[in-house]
Amino acid sequence: EPEVTQTPSHQVTQMGQEVILRCVPISNHLYFYWYRQILGQKVEFLVSFYNNEISEKSEIFDDQFSVERPDGSNFTLKIRSTKLEDSAMYFCAIGQGNYGYTFGSGTRLTVV
Amino acid sequence: AQSVTQPDIHITVSEGASLELRCNYSYGATPYLFWYVQSPGQGLQLLLKYFSGDTLVQGIKGFEAEFKRSQSSFNLRKPSVHWSDAAEYFCAVAAQGGSEKLVFGKGTKLTVNP
16 A cells, blocks of 8 residues: 655644645545544545646635645645634645545644 | 534443444445544544445445445444454445545544443
8 A cells, every 4th residue: 555654743833824734645536635633633624636636625724725746746735824713733744535545644734 | 515423422332242332324325435534633533434335335444334235334343342442433435427536524532440
């Protein structure tokens, strides 16, 4: 099963600062996703990325969020101006329904 | 849109007892169905998945799940629970042929008593 590496594992940032969360899948994939999980709550879909463009995004994924694959391997999630409520665990995932999905170990973002 | 309901927020069982975690989904056709497990502070580990075919699927760690189309359910079972099974369990669905995103239930926290 392909592995997905996320960096950093934990990031603390000041409110209003920009953060970039990174995801590196070991093998080539077409579908990428970001999910988040606020402490004690369920995992929520943020955005799906297919063929180098956003294929679907949730209501959470507003103008403060962006995704890209800057060098064809890394897959990043950027939050332009963090808010306290952005504190959560962020998971990157790869895969497709009929093949299954693999999640990274997550980045815990703490906004202070 | 798909939705997933896990009616039990918290379940406590004794070690060695059997376990069933409930999951109901709402979707117009047969979705892809998954169960994930999450230990505190950890990522999501896939236990098992259902795409088509045999409605009873086997997963890792001795878990199995049964897809029942008539009940829109995909319940997770284990005949004998071990203390190491204590974790949070999430049921998830993805639409076949539609959006590839996963929709998760709210999770069931499992506590195992010695």
